[in-house]
Amino acid sequence: AQSVTQLGSHVSVSEGALVLLRCNYSSSVPPYLFWYVQYPNQGLQLLLKYTSAATLVKGINDFEAEFKKSETSFHLTKPSAHMSDAAEYFCAVSDPRDDKIIFGKGTRLHILP
Amino acid sequence: EAQVTQNPRYLITVTGKKLTVTCSQNMNHEYMSWYRQDPGLGLRQIYYSMNVEVTDKGDVPEGYKVSRKEKRNFPLILESPSPNQTSLYFCASSPRRTTYEQYFGPGTRLTVT
Numbered sequence: 001a002q003s004v005t006q007l008g009s010h011v012s013v014s015e016g017a018l019v020l021l022r023c024n025y026s027s028s029v030p031p032y033l034f035w036y037v038q039y040p041n042q043g044l045q046l047l048l049k050y051t052s053a054a055t056l057v058k059g060i061n062d063f064e065a066e067f068k069k070s071e072t073s074f075h076l077t078k079p080s081a082h083m084s085d086a087a088e089y090f091c092a093v094s095d096p097r098d099d100k101i102i103f104g105k106g107t108r109l110h111i112l113p
Numbered sequence: 114e115a116q117v118t119q120n121p122r123y124l125i126t127v128t129g130k131k132l133t134v135t136c137s138q139n140m141n142h143e144y145m146s147w148y149r150q151d152p153g154l155g156l157r158q159i160y161y162s163m164n165v166e167v168t169d170k171g172d173v174p175e176g177y178k179v180s181r182k183e184k185r186n187f188p189l190i191l192e193s194p195s196p197n198q199t200s201l202y203f204c205a206s207s208p209r210r211t212t213y214e215q216y217f218g219p220g221t222r223l224t225v226t
Contacts, residue, residue, distance in 0.1 A: 042219060
């Protein structure tokens with residue numbers, strides 16, 4: 001069975017600092033991995049996804065994530081945080097053999113001025 | 114504009130009074146899904162549908178029903194709502210399976226008293 005763990009329900013970084021949001025997954029087959037962002041009072045929107053092509057995936061708004069099979073991780077990074085990045089971020093894993101997707105519990109990112 | 118719409122956006126109801134939350138997408142997507150979002154639990158899949166007349170249970174289907182009579186619509190039905198179904202609900206659609214990006218609706222906040 002698949003699972004996904006996001007370390008840290010809340011993360012605070014200063015404006016201009018590196019953003020690192022952690023995601024570890026469990027899957028018996030090579031998974032598909034996603035990061036979604038949820039701004040206040042909105043639905044989720046896709047930041048980036050890994051579907052077995054390049055291990056370093058670039059997304060919108062300068063976010064990127066690296067798939068590390070040996071560490072079963074898919075951490076999200078951004079070199080320089082902006083105030084507009086304050087939101088909740090969800091990592092998700094999908095098994096390409098079936099039609100279910102499992103979301104992590106989310107990490108709320110706070111940007112300090 | 115390509116979008117997923119949900120109605121109503123906010124609903125307060127009483128225990129046992131049947132309700133339906135509508136979901137519609139205009140992107141000709143095959144895959145549609147319902148999620149509930151609760152603090153500290155992230156998103157959990159309720160039901161999903163691969164195509165018209167094809168639906169299946171997600172992780173938390175108890176107390177919910179769905180139907181997919183048309184490709185664009187995927188209503189969520191609560192036959193006898195209970196207070197533990199108070200939550201934020203999201204509908205999502207995807208071109209095919211969960212390996213593709215999902216497009217989320219704006220959410221429906223349901224309160225059952």
